[in-house]
Amino acid sequence: MTAVLRWRYGTVTEIRGTWRGSCEVLVDIEARDPQDRSSAKALAYPELVGTPRVGDRVLLNCNALAKGLGTGGYALVVALPDRLPEDVDGPGHIVKARYTPQQTMRLAVDEEDSPHRETMTAVDDVAGMPVVVHDLHSALPAILAGILLDRPDARVAYVMTDGGALPAWFSRTLDGLSGTLAGTVTTGQTFGGDLEATNVHTGLLAARQVLRADIAIVTQGPGNLGTGTTWGFSGTACGDAVNATAAMGGRAVGALRISDADARDRHVGVSHHSLTAYGRVALAAADLPVPTGLAPELAARVSEQLEPLRSRHRVVPVDAEGLVEAMRRSPVRLSTMGRGLDADLAYFLACAAAGRHAAGLTA
Known part of the structure; x- marks a missing residue:
């Protein structure tokens, strides 16, 4: 197949x-027909391309505009060809976004030049740390709200996987949670976190x-990929994260994707993403929290869908009292697939319940 690039x-x-x-700019785009020009939002990552200024000529990747993407609906600044940034030298030899035109050299937390090398090699497990796993980036602030409601002193780290956006800088959620999270570890091909790690295993260790x-949250960055098929979605990585958590001596908490607001039947009740990731990809056991107070019809459907998973995992009811109020106090706006807290309450409640359950595991 020929690559589609604009x-x-x-x-x-x-x-x-x-x-x-990140830097968001407005650009006048030069169309192939000189008479046909347009204006659009574009996104630049200054660490990669330099800081744009008004009047700069920019080279753009316009795929997202042409395809009408939602989360990633920007033209992306590839370069400022007339004003290239200065060369930057420093420690680190780990390459991320490998063999793409914007591959970037990063300092991995466990490589020889890292100030954390000794710490990272002194132990090889996470000593029972609870790890909350979800397949959507939008779950992050809700899970965090559930944790901090019961454990306001907890140190919570975000471990970002590479199923969605690769630069952590794309996430306004992370920007808004700065100071609330203990830090972000970008793993695999992702980059731009407070720490860089080779994979989820070293990310959890870091x-x-x-x-x-005290607790880690593992999700992909913004921009979930799904094809509507059993296996064709980036959230299968949830199962891999459960396995990695077990391998590293952690306690896996599988946050369920639950909804009665999604128009697609495959995502109603427990999403097929969760059922596949936890039911078929995860080979290790996880706790699967279910919030109390779901609408009766939804609760019945969720219970039925989870029945086949009970042979491997622990389905745990979690009291939902106070979780909605905690999420309303979040420093960032809650939104998933364009739906806010009240429009998809069950989704966010399930996330917050997973956070509350993980908080209880640290008591």
Whole structure:
């Protein structure tokens, strides 16, 4: 199959805003037909391409615009060809986004030049640390709210997997949770976290030993990939994360994707993503928290769907009292697939319940 790429030049007309690691600009795009120009939002990562200024000529990847993507609906700045950033030298030889035009050299937390090398090699497990796993990035603040409601002093680390966005900088959620999380570890091909790790295993170890986390949350970055088939979705990595948690001596908590607001039947009740990831990919046992107070019809469907998973996992009812109020106090807005807290309450309750359960495991 031929790769689909839409390259365009453009000119920066406005700096719309910045957040950690990202700069949003407005660009006038030069179309292939000189008479047909358009204006669009574009996203630049200054650490990779330099900091855009009004008037800069930019090289753009316009695939997301052409495909009408939601989460990733930006033109992406590939380069400022007339004003390249200065060369940067430093420690680290781990390459992420490997063999792509913007592959970047990072300092891995466990490599020889790392100040944490000795810490990372002194132990090889996470000493029973609870690890909450979910397949959507939107679960992160809800899980965190559930943890901090019962354990406001808990140190919580985020371990980001590479099923969605690769740069952690794309996530406004992470920017908004700065100071609330103990830190972010970017694993696999992801990059831009407080710490860089080779894989989920070393990411969990770094969360425990370097960030001194009491609890870790593992999700992909923004931009879930799904094809509507049994196996064709990036969230299968949830099962892999459960296995990694077991291998590293942690306690896996599988946050369920539950909804009665999704228009797609395969995601109603317990999403087929959760059923496949925990039922067929995860070979180790996990706790699967289910919040109390779900609508009776939804609760009955969830119970029936989870029945086949009980032979391997522990389905745990979790009191939902206080969780909604805790999520309303979140420093970032809760949203999944365009639905906010009240529009998809069951989804967020299930996430927060997983957080509450994990908090209880540290008592």
